[in-house]
Amino acid sequence: MPETHPVTPLETGRVLVVDDQSDILDGLEILLSGYGFSTEAVTDPARVLQALETGRFDAVLMDLNYTRGTIAGGEGLELLEKIRSMDSLLPVVVMTAWSSVDLAVEAMRRGASDFVQKPWENQELLQKLQSQLSWARAQRHEQRQRDDELQEAREIQDRLLPKKLPEVAGYKVAAMTRPLRFVGGDYYSAVRMSERHTALCIADVAGKGMPAALLMSSLQAALTPLIRQRLAPRELCDRLNRILCDLTPVGKFISLFYAVLDSVDNRLTYCNAGHNPPLLVRADGTFTELKAAGAVLGQFPNWLYEQSELQMRSGDKLLLFTDGLVEACNADEECFGEQNLIRIARENPSSSAEDLMGLLIRAASQHSGEHFQDDASLIVLQATEGAT
Numbered sequence: 001m002p003e004t005h006p007v008t009p010l011e012t013g014r015v016l017v018v019d020d021q022s023d024i025l026d027g028l029e030i031l032l033s034g035y036g037f038s039t040e041a042v043t044d045p046a047r048v049l050q051a052l053e054t055g056r057f058d059a060v061l062m063d064l065n066y067t068r069g070t071i072a073g074g075e076g077l078e079l080l081e082k083i084r085s086m087d088s089l090l091p092v093v094v095m096t097a098w099s100s101v102d103l104a105v106e107a108m109r110r111g112a113s114d115f116v117q118k119p120w121e122n123q124e125l126l127q128k129l130q131s132q133l134s135w136a137r138a139q140r141h142e143q144r145q146r147d148d149e150l151q152e153a154r155e156i157q158d159r160l161l162p163k164k165l166p167e168v169a170g171y172k173v174a175a176m177t178r179p180l181r182f183v184g185g186d187y188y189s190a191v192r193m194s195e196r197h198t199a200l201c202i203a204d205v206a207g208k209g210m211p212a213a214l215l216m217s218s219l220q221a222a223l224t225p226l227i228r229q230r231l232a233p234r235e236l237c238d239r240l241n242r243i244l245c246d247l248t249p250v251g252k253f254i255s256l257f258y259a260v261l262d263s264v265d266n267r268l269t270y271c272n273a274g275h276n277p278p279l280l281v282r283a284d285g286t287f288t289e290l291k292a293a294g295a296v297l298g299q300f301p302n303w304l305y306e307q308s309e310l311q312m313r314s315g316d317k318l319l320l321f322t323d324g325l326v327e328a329c330n331a332d333e334e335c336f337g338e339q340n341l342i343r344i345a346r347e348n349p350s351s352s353a354e355d356l357m358g359l360l361i362r363a364a365s366q367h368s369g370e371h372f373q374d375d376a377s378l379i380v381l382q383a384t385e386g387a388t
Contacts, residue, residue, distance in 0.1 A: 012036040013058025013133050018048055018079075019095075020063065024118075028061065031122055032129075045079050052086060058133055061125075063118075064096040064107060077110055084111030089139050091132035095120065160220045166192040168263050170385050171312075173200075174353040176361065177377040178324075184375035185212025186322050187219055191227050196264040199227050202379055203256040204275065204322040211252075212375075218247050219254055219297075233258050233271035237305040241273070241297045248298030255296050257320055266312040266383070271305050273297050276323050279338060281345040283315025317345050317356060318381040324374030328364045336364045353382035 017028050017039050025041045032039050040055065042048055048062070060083060064076030076094065083092055091113040096103060107115055113135075114128045165173045177186045185205030192198050203219055205212040222243045226236050236258055244254060257278055259270035272278075274296030277289040294305040312318075319341055328336045344359055351359065357380045364376065 012038075012130075014038045014040070014056065015129070016040055016042060016048070016051055016055075016057045016060045016062075018042045018045065018060065018062035020044070024063070031125070032061075035126060045075060048079060049082055049086070052083065052090075057090070058136070059091040059093065059129060061093050061129065062095065064094050064103065077106060080107060080112055081110050089136050089143070091129070091136045093125075093129055093132060160217060161187070162189055162191070165190050166198055168192070168198050168261065170263055170266070170383065171198075171261070172353040172382040172384055173198075173379065174357040174382075175377075175379040176357060177375065178361070178372065179375045180208055180324065180372055184208065185216045186324070186375040186377040187216050188320070188377050188379055189220075189223070189227070190379070193227065193230050193260070196262055197230070198261045198263065199258070200261060200320065200379060200381065201227075201256060201258040202275065202278075202320040202322065202377060203254055204324075204375070204377075205254050206252050208375065215248065215252060215254065219244065219256075222247075232307060233260055233269055234305040234307040237271045237273050237294060237297070238303075241295075241303060241305070242301050244298040245301040253296040253298045257290070261312070261381070267309055268312055268318070269307055269309050271307045273305060276321060276326065278318055278320040279341055279345075280310065281317045281319065281342060283313065283349065285346050285349075287342050287345075312383045314383055314385055315349065316383040317353070318379075319345065319360075320379040320381070322375060322377045324372055324376035325360070325364050325378055327374060328368035328372050328376065330367050330369065336367045340364070340367070353380040356380050356382070 012035065015032055015037050017025060019025050020043050022043070025043065029039045029041060040051065042051055062076065080092060080094065083090065092111065093114045093116060094107045094112045095116045095118055113132045116125050116128060161177065165175060173190050175188050175190060177184065177188060179186065185207055187203040189201050190198065201223070205215045205219065222240055226239055231239070237256070248254070255275035256273045257270065257275040259268050261268050270290060271294060272290060272292040273294045274292050277291045280288040280290065288310070293308065295303045321341070326336055326338050326341065340363060341360060344363055345356060348356055348359060357378055360378060
């Protein structure tokens, strides 16, 4: 009979018990069930992963040595690594009759939560199992809280981006962003300022994740009222830079491209504050880089920005992007690069702004094996008709 030491319901759970000796399985099941645990027994280590995939368990109690293994516990150690790769928080308490310090250390190194020597002492085994269950429950609770907070942060960040892109006579606009993590530091906007003027901007905050997302929200809050004032691009960048210099931590900065499109004169007036040069791919296949003429935002409060102009013509496509798109690398660390943006735009002259955006994103994603290394954003502005 098991020793009579009460176990609270919160410390029990469903345990997968793994051992190739039936008498040991029987003993463990009697012990654990006597203290309120439910158990499922597996004798073949090959079936352990299947059991974890199809059922829910609060812990695993497993032997390290099996019939096909050796006293070194090789088969059990390999199984331990596979379990840990499936669930980083699942408690795994390992057991072996041929215990040694080296094996215990190796088991812990490969992800074991704790270690029990056979023959076991009932209270020691129960205490270790209960302790791991309590720890795992606390960790999963914290993880759920973090997930909820990240979900809320993502929803807030989504609301900072345009819900609907403006309709501009003679032009089509498409835009998207793909954060590397749940939230990111890229920002884009397209806003009608008047019947003939539309503001376009794209920005990239140095860094990733939540810190970059917080700074991105500061950028959006400062930028929105400045756009409403219908400032010239260089004046907007001057004012925005001074605001951000008071908000941006040391070592952080923001690159930004800001432009105003006059859809009547088909003139684009722009200022590039340290951002990746957008690419203007003409209908005849030639292209122009809209290079930076100013410093990044948030570092140099007295910087005076300049602006430039260009004429849009029917069939032109302007590609605004962040470095996460062109720096997406393949297994050989080869970047996707601006040359592929130009090539794809040239090869698809009749594609709409929306279709071209999809082609570019899919190509970069395939190049990087579906794994971007940074936040990636893209705006495609297409001159469809009326431009001269």
